[in-house]
Amino acid sequence: MRKSYKILCIVLSSMLMPFCLFAQYTEKDIYAYIDQYKDVAMQKMVEHKIPASITIAQGIFESACGKSHLAVDGNNHFGIKCHTDWTGDTILIDDDELQECFRKYETVAESFNDHSLFLKNRKRYANLFALDILDYPGWARTLKEDGYATNPKYADQLISLIQRYNLARLDTLCMQGASPADFACVTKKQEPASQKPKTQDTPAKKQETKAPGNMKVFTAIGNDYPAGNSPFSYRKVFENNRTYFIIAKKGDTYETIAGDVQVAATNLRKFNDAPNGSQPVENEIVYIESKAKTNTARVHIVQTGETLRYISQRYGVQLEYLFKYNNLNENSIIHPGDQILLRH
Numbered sequence: 001m002r003k004s005y006k007i008l009c010i011v012l013s014s015m016l017m018p019f020c021l022f023a024q025y026t027e028k029d030i031y032a033y034i035d036q037y038k039d040v041a042m043q044k045m046v047e048h049k050i051p052a053s054i055t056i057a058q059g060i061f062e063s064a065c066g067k068s069h070l071a072v073d074g075n076n077h078f079g080i081k082c083h084t085d086w087t088g089d090t091i092l093i094d095d096d097e098l099q100e101c102f103r104k105y106e107t108v109a110e111s112f113n114d115h116s117l118f119l120k121n122r123k124r125y126a127n128l129f130a131l132d133i134l135d136y137p138g139w140a141r142t143l144k145e146d147g148y149a150t151n152p153k154y155a156d157q158l159i160s161l162i163q164r165y166n167l168a169r170l171d172t173l174c175m176q177g178a179s180p181a182d183f184a185c186v187t188k189k190q191e192p193a194s195q196k197p198k199t200q201d202t203p204a205k206k207q208e209t210k211a212p213g214n215m216k217v218f219t220a221i222g223n224d225y226p227a228g229n230s231p232f233s234y235r236k237v238f239e240n241n242r243t244y245f246i247i248a249k250k251g252d253t254y255e256t257i258a259g260d261v262q263v264a265a266t267n268l269r270k271f272n273d274a275p276n277g278s279q280p281v282e283n284e285i286v287y288i289e290s291k292a293k294t295n296t297a298r299v300h301i302v303q304t305g306e307t308l309r310y311i312s313q314r315y316g317v318q319l320e321y322l323f324k325y326n327n328l329n330e331n332s333i334i335h336p337g338d339q340i341l342l343r344h
Helices: 027-048 052-063 069-074 108-120 123-130 136-145 154-164 168-175 254-261 265-271 308-315 319-326
Strands: 090-093 100-103 207-211 215-219 238-240 243-247 285-287 299-301 339-341
Touching: 027 052, 027 108, 027 168, 052 108, 052 136, 052 154, 052 168, 069 090, 069 100, 108 123, 123 136, 136 154, 215 308, 243 254, 254 265, 265 285, 299 308, 308 319, 319 339
Parallel strands: none
Antiparallel strands: 090 100, 207 215, 238 243, 243 285, 299 339
């Protein structure tokens, strides 16, 4: 319900500095908020059929992890204004206009409950309940379309929170009748399996494998790279050019990997610039987050059989940036001996 100048204050792994008109908070605060309120969010999902992931993401965004003035003084975690039908306590906060009337609650639990009823009992949000309860992207976009917030990026911000912090697992656990305690292992950072220093250069050891269609793909073995530290993956994670990846097993698909690393299969395909209809081969590198835009190794000399995608995967540089740096496109043909720039 807040305009775009009320900036979401998150410190993500990209190390962006947080700024907010109402409160600053860190990634540690986000984990603490999830841990504190996941139980009530799952309970409201059972009672009112609203995804717990959406409830938690909205709570984080609207209340600055419970640190905003409205949350601290009014226990209001969802930015719900008074409206004409509200008969409870109120608090005046400067929002779209000066000294606007917001609902004030005795406890945060009341705020969570009123948030559910607010969505459930208003006709403008009826479209939400026609959606699959596990379709959190649909819920986020429909919330924005139906007027919950004026921020044009509201849906994207909710979806980003849900994906970054694995909140969709709350919905799955709830549907399975599991306890919120089963989510705890996912929201805590794992210790790195290795203290090997990070490297920006391509390791000396590498394997080359032919995918279906005789396309060369970049593969690796685990000890080629330093271990990564991703709290969202059930697979062993490694790091190349500041980007996390896993190594595909025999029979893996992007869909099976997606379930293990808590990233949508469509995003995995995008992160890896995967051709339509393709699947990873055994030992292929599969990035589980977006690759970097540059690499400290300035130039790559093309070897026989290499493609631009192969080079993109090898150096952990997004394919679209290789196109830009080299004035190429998806139809360009490269030849052995060509120099491919990896940065400006």
